[in-house]
Amino acid sequence: MNAQHNASARRRRTAMRGLVAATVLAAVTGTAVPAAAADTAPGAPDAVASAVGIGTTDIQRVEAAAVVRLDPTPDVLLLSDHDFIHAIWQKADAAGERMDAVRTAAESAMAGTSAEEHVAFIVTGIHEAYRLDQQRERDKAEAERAARQARSQVLLTIGIPSTPELLALADDNFVRAVAGHAESGPEVRTAALQALAGDAAAWREFIVNGAREAHQRDVARELEELAERDRKEAERLKELAARKSTAALFGLTASEAMLALADDNFLRELLRQATPDQRTTELYIEAQRAVLSPDPAVWKAYIHTGADAAYKRDAENRRKKLADANRRLALQIQAAAEKTGVNPHLVAAAKKALAGSDDDVTQFLKADTQYRLKRQSLAPWGSPGYVSLSGGKVVLGETVKSTSAKAEREDATWVVLPALASQAGCYSFESVRKPGHYLRSGKAEKDGLRVELAADDRSTAFRKSASWCARDHAMLFGGSGFTQPAGKGVNWLTRSEGALYAGGGLKLPDAAPGAIPTLAASWKFSAPLAP
Structure with a gap:
């Protein structure tokens, strides 16, 4: 054979x-x-x-x-x-x-x-x-590019020299830099400080819209002061400010020659210098629509208010697009976790994130968050206690609880991952207290193979011994069982006199793989004691 x-x-x-x-x-x-x-x-x-x-x-x-x-x-x-x-x-x-x-x-x-x-x-x-x-x-790349462009537009609008160092700052530090710059007017500084008192969403809103709107208020205040002395000059400055602001939305610094153009030709110059990726935006499309109109009032309206409104729609569209993609992925993760049933903490966190804000979903999808959300505590069905570490040994800790010291709670918390042995429906339990160490069946004792904690040495033998296959027997005891994925008979994860064993003297013949040996082999997942 x-x-x-x-x-x-x-x-x-x-x-x-x-x-x-x-x-x-x-x-x-x-x-x-x-x-x-x-x-x-x-x-x-x-x-x-x-x-x-x-x-x-x-x-x-x-x-x-x-x-x-x-x-x-x-x-x-x-x-x-x-x-x-x-x-x-x-x-x-x-x-x-x-x-x-x-x-x-x-x-x-x-x-x-x-x-x-x-x-x-x-x-x-x-x-x-x-x-x-x-x-x-x-x-994500488009959102990051748009965020960098938004920062550049803030600097162009206010008149702050753009440098790679400024553009590379985190959102909150960028807002601080704008607040402290000499070119920032009182309205810009006030708006920046208000944003810094808020959260990440407030910082982004200041960069995308708040700084520009505050600068417009600064300009308006200056114009009001000038209006008393020279109304005509005030109108000229107002027009220049509107054109510079609109050019900044396209990522451009308007030259003197460009600022001197008629309104329709000013719009044509904006369209001519637009980058290829801007040509599908509301900002570009609305500029095209305006320049095709024979009405000068439409040209002026775009320069003074229409460009700003179109830019805001573009920003919201980009945000929604990424948020929708993130929610689809979060739903996919939730469905996969519900299917296995071994990560209820992950399922609960997915549902909570999806019921919350888009920022909640973004935080949920981070790799380190995903790994942490796979933490669970494993408790015996019908008895107190949790599978825990004590003095380096794996035991059924009956005294550990949610109010215990952090170290004790970490000893009773496990990261439930796909089986190291690559077996369908099987899982491995990684120690939160000692990352890279897993529950495995070890030396033989009178009640079976004693379960111990050991580091993954990447061998086939270790990975089989550290893999546990879920067996549902809720119809009788309401819990779940776990067996080793290989070997003669069925070695159940059992408990005896405070210790854990694979088999525990309860090996079953292959002819009855679904039979339940004893209540001692029934377990349930509970909320992680150390989330």
């Missing part, structure tokens, strides 16, 4: 190398891979069909691996579909926020136990998720 399996694997490697080589050649030359070439590869059809747990083709896998820059080596292409998804998940997880949608979709696929779900993710799901990630990255 082993000889047949080894021969089949060798045939599959031979066929796979041909397919990968053809795929790479096609990518380089732009030519299609002939169907006959794949079909006639030595042993290809039989070898592919005989691979257990593989329902996808090598070409589909190469295309999926390319999304996360996973090297499609022979060993990778010979993994089962589920293990192949786990390899993709690891690459997406390492990529951080840039591949949040791919990572979440992979976690959802790994939580499924049907082959169809695994195939669907590899063939289409990863590509759909990657498109979401790409769009969100584009939206």
